[in-house]
Amino acid sequence: MNGSSLMATSFHSSTTDSSTRHVFQRIRHELKRRWATVIRRENLGGDMLRLTFGGPDLADFNSPAFDDHIKLFLPADDTPIRSAPMDALVGRHYTPRYYDPATGELAIDFYLHETGVVTTWATQAQPGDEIVIGGPRGSTLPPNDFDWYVLAGDETALPAMARRLEELPAGKTAIALVEVARPGAEIPLPSQAAVTVIWVHRETASDSLADSLARLQLPPGEGYAWIASEASAARAARQVMIEQHGLPREWVRASGYWKRGESDQHVKLED
Numbered sequence: 001m002n003g004s005s006l007m008a009t010s011f012h013s014s015t016t017d018s019s020t021r022h023v024f025q026r027i028r029h030e031l032k033r034r035w036a037t038v039i040r041r042e043n044l045g046g047d048m049l050r051l052t053f054g055g056p057d058l059a060d061f062n063s064p065a066f067d068d069h070i071k072l073f074l075p076a077d078d079t080p081i082r083s084a085p086m087d088a089l090v091g092r093h094y095t096p097r098y099y100d101p102a103t104g105e106l107a108i109d110f111y112l113h114e115t116g117v118v119t120t121w122a123t124q125a126q127p128g129d130e131i132v133i134g135g136p137r138g139s140t141l142p143p144n145d146f147d148w149y150v151l152a153g154d155e156t157a158l159p160a161m162a163r164r165l166e167e168l169p170a171g172k173t174a175i176a177l178v179e180v181a182r183p184g185a186e187i188p189l190p191s192q193a194a195v196t197v198i199w200v201h202r203e204t205a206s207d208s209l210a211d212s213l214a215r216l217q218l219p220p221g222e223g224y225a226w227i228a229s230e231a232s233a234a235r236a237a238r239q240v241m242i243e244q245h246g247l248p249r250e251w252v253r254a255s256g257y258w259k260r261g262e263s264d265q266h267v268k269l270e271d
């Protein structure tokens with residue numbers, strides 16, 4: 001693989017000693033910073049905006065895993081980006097929603113929350129505007145041999161969840177639990193897999209993401225849970241999957257994708 005190196009990690013089933021089940025592939029990529037230019041903007045509904053980027057630097061972009069993350073770099077003030085020193089730019093994590101190697105186009109879906117350097121920029125971004133993109137640095141490819149998958153998160157996780165559901169093959173079973181602000185903020189989540197989508201409305205529901213996960217009836221067999229949300233909500237959701245639903249820790253991947261009152265947070269929840 002060009003500019004990338006591959007490792008495989010097997011998390012054995014607790015009921016079989018086969019080392020060929022549940023193998024997670026880890027890929028390291030050469031870390032690059034690339035200039036990217038907005039070529040399209042598209043309102044996805046809810047509070048989600050898609051910006052599609054192009055430009056010669058994206059020709060060798062690579063994002064093999066649905067929860068890959070890149071860093072978007074921008075000036076914190078009105079300085080034109082080409083005049084700002086690289087080390088003065090601020091960075092925020094985002095998910096490559098899709099990359100088309102044929103056209104070199106990269107789409108990123110932005111949740112437009114109340115305030116923030118990137119959110120403000122994205123809200124106003126027009127074709128021709130430029131940004132610097134770093135990464136992805138590494139990818140973890142989950143295996144498709146679990147009996148079922150749970151995906152749970154808020155709007156910041158929606159791009160990764162939508163990508164995972166799109167990439168899951170037919171014959172697989174998934175439950176997606178998505179927290180959005182209010183009724184009407186849902187977006188389509190197409191998949192070839194058998195998917196149950198449950199929407200949780202933050203502004204009106206009394207239940208948190210963790211409460212909703214706790215009430216889930218999980219399918220039989222071995223499952224894998226992927227969770228990303230505000231950090232404390234993701235921590236509580238992870239505990240439910242481990243303590244209440246009994247998933248082995250290594251079959252739960254949970255992250256805080258943002259932290260209330262703080263900027264540029266990525267909290268990996270492991271113990």
Ligand SMILES: Cc1cc2nc3c(=O)[nH]c(=O)nc-3n(C[C@H](O)[C@H](O)[C@H](O)COP(=O)(O)OP(=O)(O)OC[C@H]3O[C@@H](n4cnc5c(N)ncnc54)[C@H](O)[C@@H]3O)c2cc1C
Nearest residue numbers: 069093094095111113116117118119260261262263264266
């Ligand atoms: C691995 C990873 C992948 C991510 N992928 C995506 C993605 O594809 N799309 C996406 O929209 N976001 C994604 N996020 C979340 C995004 O990085 C944060 O929301 C980020 O803080 C936004 O930057 P900002 O400059 O707009 O706000 P900041 O300047 O970072 O924050 C300003 C203020 O807004 C608050 N804030 C930040 N995010 C939210 C939020 N979601 N809701 C309410 N308040 C918030 C902060 O706590 C702070 O008080 C991802 C995060 C990680 C770690």
